Amino acid sequence: MTTLAECSPSRPLRAADVAHWDIETDVVVLGFGIAGACAAIEARAAGAAVEIFEVAAAAGGSAALSGGEFYLGGHGGTPVQQAAGFADRTEDFVKYLTMAGGPGADEERVRVYAEHAIEHYHWLVGQGVPFKGTYLPGKWLEPLGDDTLLWSGNEAAWPFADAAKPAPRGHAAQMRGWGAGRVIMEKLSARALEVGARAHLNSRALALVVDERRRVQGVVVRIDGELRTVRAAKGVIVCTGGFICNRAMLELYTPLAKTCEHPVTAGNDDGSGIRMGISVGGAAIHMDQVFATRPFFPPESLVKGIFVNACAQRFVNEDAYHGRVTQFMLRQPGERVWLLVDNEIFGRPMVFPKIVIAATGETWAEVETELGLPAGELVHTVEAYNRHAAQGEDPLWHKKPAFLKPLATPPFAALSYCPADFPVNMFTLGGLATGTSGEVLTVEGTAIEGLYAAGRAACGLPRWGEGYSSGMSLGDSSFFGRQAGRHAAGH
Amino acid sequence: MTTLAECSPSRPLRAADVAHWDIETDVVVLGFGIAGACAAIEARAAGAAVEIFEVAAAAGGSAALSGGEFYLGGHGGTPVQQAAGFADRTEDFVKYLTMAGGPGADEERVRVYAEHAIEHYHWLVGQGVPFKGTYLPGKWLEPLGDDTLLWSGNEAAWPFADAAKPAPRGHAAQMRGWGAGRVIMEKLSARALEVGARAHLNSRALALVVDERRRVQGVVVRIDGELRTVRAAKGVIVCTGGFICNRAMLELYTPLAKTCEHPVTAGNDDGSGIRMGISVGGAAIHMDQVFATRPFFPPESLVKGIFVNACAQRFVNEDAYHGRVTQFMLRQPGERVWLLVDNEIFGRPMVFPKIVIAATGETWAEVETELGLPAGELVHTVEAYNRHAAQGEDPLWHKKPAFLKPLATPPFAALSYCPADFPVNMFTLGGLATGTSGEVLTVEGTAIEGLYAAGRAACGLPRWGEGYSSGMSLGDSSFFGRQAGRHAAGH
Numbered sequence: 001m002t003t004l005a006e007c008s009p010s011r012p013l014r015a016a017d018v019a020h021w022d023i024e025t026d027v028v029v030l031g032f033g034i035a036g037a038c039a040a041i042e043a044r045a046a047g048a049a050v051e052i053f054e055v056a057a058a059a060g061g062s063a064a065l066s067g068g069e070f071y072l073g074g075h076g077g078t079p080v081q082q083a084a085g086f087a088d089r090t091e092d093f094v095k096y097l098t099m100a101g102g103p104g105a106d107e108e109r110v111r112v113y114a115e116h117a118i119e120h121y122h123w124l125v126g127q128g129v130p131f132k133g134t135y136l137p138g139k140w141l142e143p144l145g146d147d148t149l150l151w152s153g154n155e156a157a158w159p160f161a162d163a164a165k166p167a168p169r170g171h172a173a174q175m176r177g178w179g180a181g182r183v184i185m186e187k188l189s190a191r192a193l194e195v196g197a198r199a200h201l202n203s204r205a206l207a208l209v210v211d212e213r214r215r216v217q218g219v220v221v222r223i224d225g226e227l228r229t230v231r232a233a234k235g236v237i238v239c240t241g242g243f244i245c246n247r248a249m250l251e252l253y254t255p256l257a258k259t260c261e262h263p264v265t266a267g268n269d270d271g272s273g274i275r276m277g278i279s280v281g282g283a284a285i286h287m288d289q290v291f292a293t294r295p296f297f298p299p300e301s302l303v304k305g306i307f308v309n310a311c312a313q314r315f316v317n318e319d320a321y322h323g324r325v326t327q328f329m330l331r332q333p334g335e336r337v338w339l340l341v342d343n344e345i346f347g348r349p350m351v352f353p354k355i356v357i358a359a360t361g362e363t364w365a366e367v368e369t370e371l372g373l374p375a376g377e378l379v380h381t382v383e384a385y386n387r388h389a390a391q392g393e394d395p396l397w398h399k400k401p402a403f404l405k406p407l408a409t410p411p412f413a414a415l416s417y418c419p420a421d422f423p424v425n426m427f428t429l430g431g432l433a434t435g436t437s438g439e440v441l442t443v444e445g446t447a448i449e450g451l452y453a454a455g456r457a458a459c460g461l462p463r464w465g466e467g468y469s470s471g472m473s474l475g476d477s478s479f480f481g482r483q484a485g486r487h488a489a490g491h
Numbered sequence: 492m493t494t495l496a497e498c499s500p501s502r503p504l505r506a507a508d509v510a511h512w513d514i515e516t517d518v519v520v521l522g523f524g525i526a527g528a529c530a531a532i533e534a535r536a537a538g539a540a541v542e543i544f545e546v547a548a549a550a551g552g553s554a555a556l557s558g559g560e561f562y563l564g565g566h567g568g569t570p571v572q573q574a575a576g577f578a579d580r581t582e583d584f585v586k587y588l589t590m591a592g593g594p595g596a597d598e599e600r601v602r603v604y605a606e607h608a609i610e611h612y613h614w615l616v617g618q619g620v621p622f623k624g625t626y627l628p629g630k631w632l633e634p635l636g637d638d639t640l641l642w643s644g645n646e647a648a649w650p651f652a653d654a655a656k657p658a659p660r661g662h663a664a665q666m667r668g669w670g671a672g673r674v675i676m677e678k679l680s681a682r683a684l685e686v687g688a689r690a691h692l693n694s695r696a697l698a699l700v701v702d703e704r705r706r707v708q709g710v711v712v713r714i715d716g717e718l719r720t721v722r723a724a725k726g727v728i729v730c731t732g733g734f735i736c737n738r739a740m741l742e743l744y745t746p747l748a749k750t751c752e753h754p755v756t757a758g759n760d761d762g763s764g765i766r767m768g769i770s771v772g773g774a775a776i777h778m779d780q781v782f783a784t785r786p787f788f789p790p791e792s793l794v795k796g797i798f799v800n801a802c803a804q805r806f807v808n809e810d811a812y813h814g815r816v817t818q819f820m821l822r823q824p825g826e827r828v829w830l831l832v833d834n835e836i837f838g839r840p841m842v843f844p845k846i847v848i849a850a851t852g853e854t855w856a857e858v859e860t861e862l863g864l865p866a867g868e869l870v871h872t873v874e875a876y877n878r879h880a881a882q883g884e885d886p887l888w889h890k891k892p893a894f895l896k897p898l899a900t901p902p903f904a905a906l907s908y909c910p911a912d913f914p915v916n917m918f919t920l921g922g923l924a925t926g927t928s929g930e931v932l933t934v935e936g937t938a939i940e941g942l943y944a945a946g947r948a949a950c951g952l953p954r955w956g957e958g959y960s961s962g963m964s965l966g967d968s969s970f971f972g973r974q975a976g977r978h979a980a981g982h
Contacts, residue, residue, distance in 0.1 A: 010772060010933040014703065103746030212505065249934060252776050252924060255594030255955075275934045279772050281501060285743050288779045311887040313804045331822065333888075374879075374886035380871050388865075395865035396802040397824075433743060442501040443740060443766050464746075 004220065004227055007207035009275035013220055013229075015211040021218065021231040025051045027488045028219055028232035029197070029239055030205045030273055033061020033266075034474055035455025035481035036239035037188040039438075040197035041127065042485030048234055050197040050485075053221050055204045055240075055268050059189035060182070062241055062266045062427070062456075063474060067142040068180025069152055070124065070478065071461075071471030072117045073169040079121075080149045081167060084135035088167040090114055095164035096155060100472065102464025104286055112436040113461060113479055120479050121171065128187040130174040139300045141322070141351070141470070146174045153469020157320040158398035170471040181474070188478075208236065208276050208451070216280060216450035235450045235488035237438065239481060242428035242456035243271025244290075250428075253287035256330065256465075257426050264291070264427040273457035277432040280448055282440040286463045287430030291473075292330060293323045294422045295352070301345040303403045306385055307417070310336040312368070312377035314385070317397040323468045326424060329417055338371065338414040340364075340382065342407040356416040367412050382407055429468070431459040438484025450491070452484035495711065495718055498698035500766035504711055504720075506702040512709065512722040516542045518979045519710055519723035520688070520730055521696045521764055524552020524757075525965055526946025526972035527730035528679040530929075531688035532618065533976030539725055541688040544712050546695045546731075546759050550680035551673070553732055553757045553918070553947075554965060558633040559671025560643055561615065561969065562952075562962030563608045564660040570612070571640045572658060575626035579658040581605055586655035587646060591963065593955025595777055603927040604952060604970055611970050612662065619678040623665040630791045632813070632842070632961070637667045644960020648811040649889035661962040672965070679969075699727065699767050699942070707771060707941035726941045726979035728929065730972060733919035733947035734762025735781075741919075744778035747821065747956075748917050755782070755918040764948035768923040771939055773931040777954045778921030782964075783821060784814045785913045786843070792836040794894045797876055798908070801827040803859070803868035805876070808888040814959045817915060820908055829862065829905040831855075831873065833898040847907040858903050873898055920959070922950040929975025941982070943975035
């Protein structure tokens, strides 16, 4: 038998070996981040008793540190989109989300999400999440003020814009300055408690408890140093986040993040929930994928620059989302990349003002020499770019006309986005395979009874680094957290 | 309880529910391909009783359809390498294999393999695998004649050659023409039977049997339509191959291969063994990675051409291994790529003589126009390439001098390697995480008692499409199959 002392996230405890349930409830939620809070609220709304176990000393999870955006649209637009004049059609929203999911997109998940995104917006408002309702044009990471609606992905950039009519879909919670995730989590965690979920903080989930038919019956939790068995009559919902803090898992699954020194996390994305799901036969999918970024704008003027690699070749349309641009950076030879700017557009990235200026010159030939690039290549690249940009065209990478201008005003500079000079922020996108009700699936697609997952413990809408857009993770986590809570409660 | 009728690769049977063992043995080997044959031989040598279950009507697996090469070297060279004048140092072999494993390389696995590669060569000879012992210079997919030693990877190409002294390490079994895997499998499967392993053909492994402590105790097999329980006192070794035949698994794990129409397989790479491993808590890793190829040479002259994408940019050193070149093709915009050749080097790829000639011209400007590329870009790319090639240099992609020559003899042509024109052959590289003794590991790195895996059911030395080299899969499968057989028997 697996004894209580032996069990671990990779080793479930047999229900037959539970001598006594210390706590009994309907729905157990592991993790009090955004997925957990939303799961708890909906499970309570469906009449279930809910106990939340959170390893940290406070609710919030990594969502509380985030920019606080939800990726929403379709059905003619949210009230905020409509007020700003964007009649966002569901089919464009679906098309965009599908492209954003990449070649491994989950079309059923996209469809369910898009179908309910407007309802979800109203639900968030109903829980007290504040949206000012104002539109902020331009390219930003997060609103500097307290505006709501912004362009937060690749909507307006090639090839997305050519396939789906673009609309801004990033809905930021109202807060002056960055980090509106804090406001969201204050509201949602308070709401979960208000509706009667019981939360245990400083409580680490150690293992699942399964019966002989591999139905999940509960969990083992360590609270105040004591092991407690918790029975979940209706289901366990794993909302424990991703695994960017777990070096061993990154080593095993995620070459791109193996050496990541700037994880985006509140500190507890240790993959424990993913391991628990795996321990009872759940499939862990797209474990190689990460959101990765060197946020190279704002200032927006830098988008008018051009990225080149060590061959002096352009390799991306610079008006794409910063996370997409970064994925392209990471695959260039030696990861050596520079952003070329002229004096008109020169600036320092807001989040990294100490950027290294790798070369300067009164001519591009000087810059080329200073970077040590093959003779004539950089000069050709800029000359060709400038010639087309003057016509409002970018035949190579299809950057949109708004960001095209000849780089012709000296002095010129090359800003370094090389690994040694500019850190990459990352979090993981891979996780447990789930159905649209949050049920954890085996490789064969069958649901594991009594087990649900949401948030970055699951592989959700965002599952392809090249397609990530700000707001996709909170949107997915909150919506599918709700789905899981409702379905577990109704089980 | 899980009943016998309910069990599946994703759902193990409980040992307590086995009323009766139909067959009892020491070591069960699932799959009679190369990993299975080698595992069986070694388990027998260690004194264990061995039963092999193979789903096909004959032994051989996908190895029997392969080119029949083993990737071997180090310790001053195999006898074949030495005879050809290559004193292959272990440190170069280790360095190369590590680079070939990519950012997720398993250094321990590499070390153990490199340490024993010469011994493994002699062991293969001892089993009757014939090596003629002659060296074939040049760039080939497989020997056309019956030579042994060839350049079968990226050894001589940048950046590999700059980090590890190159040596040819592909050791092909002796057979006139392609497909020497057949000879190898005839020898190894006959040998396994000769030493006393019992083989059951037309026998499908359905599920593992596990006890209460999740130790693997045996398997359920369907033989002649009947379900049989098989007890493995010492261990079960999963050698069932990869999952390129399983559309659902590709959909879940492997976006790159989702639409693969040319799987490299004998037809039974259905991932069943991987699923069995997952069903008892085994970690499945690097499931996104595939070997993919559009073999663009021979003729070797084509390596002197240059690949360009829809931006008219070069994107790879064309003297790299064809599988590596193909991985780079797959990530170009729209996957639109062409090989530019002049009249001196023109030829048709041996494996795809019906290649589409997308454009021709007396000048490169004509070819550029015919391909519809941005004005001046292709002309610049070729002009710069030619200028450097005349000096024996390739400052952009570091193709080696032997393959550098100006493309200056009209008429010129662009051969299409676009998806619609040239199919991609693929097999999967992801599989179960294993230790160097073949033991299947959980995410936390603990061994699952009684369960081993080898061959493409495991994630082995080849785990990165960009680094694959011919012979790495057979080398890994045979060597770690042996490891698993020996360790299971000694359990």
